[in-house]
Amino acid sequence: DVKVTQSSRYLVKRTGEKVFLECVQDMDHENMFWYRQDPGLGLRLIYFSYDVKMKEKGDIPEGYSVSREKKERFSLILESASTNQTSMYLCASSIRTGVFETQYFGPGTRLLVL
């Protein structure tokens, strides 16, 4: 079974703090993704990575950065948290086949920025 884990289920931070969200997968997947999910807006892709040290912007990268130093770990960084970054953050991973790439999701981190 694919396992994607996220460092925290719930997190409360203050405006202006630097926030790190960690994601680890144990299936040797090349691709990793960060999404945020908000009511009425569905899932929106923030960043993804297709290899170590590689990253690509998704649809809403502003205010976020990412780091992928090891294949199994993908970190999302909020440089200076703001209240509009209160959301559910979901990490996913997939193997790269070039044909179809089923994404497997972690349990999510619910972030509240005060």
Place this chain on the structure above:
Amino acid sequence: DAKTTQPTSMDCAEGRAANLPCNHSTISGNEYVYWYRQIHSQGPQYIIHGLKNNETNEMASLIITEDRKSSTLILPHATLRDTAVYYCIVITSGTYKYIFGTGTRLKVLA
């Protein structure tokens, strides 16, 4: 990307089959139909996917019409733990881009 249309909500009696429809009338030849579900406050869980043939796994069956314009996810014997939001999405072969809509909120009733 092909869009999907799903009913907002459905109820199903426990033990009965739950049939969740999805319309994807603009799907193209290299696009797959995927189904995920999301139980409250958890990450989406992969269920099944298909291209044009019907598919079955330990969780569900996927029936895709011959013209591929619609599909139905079947949970053969729904349990209370199947209460969740079910998402039908269309994925282009070789792409990473997943677009989740609002899904169908399935409530399994005791």
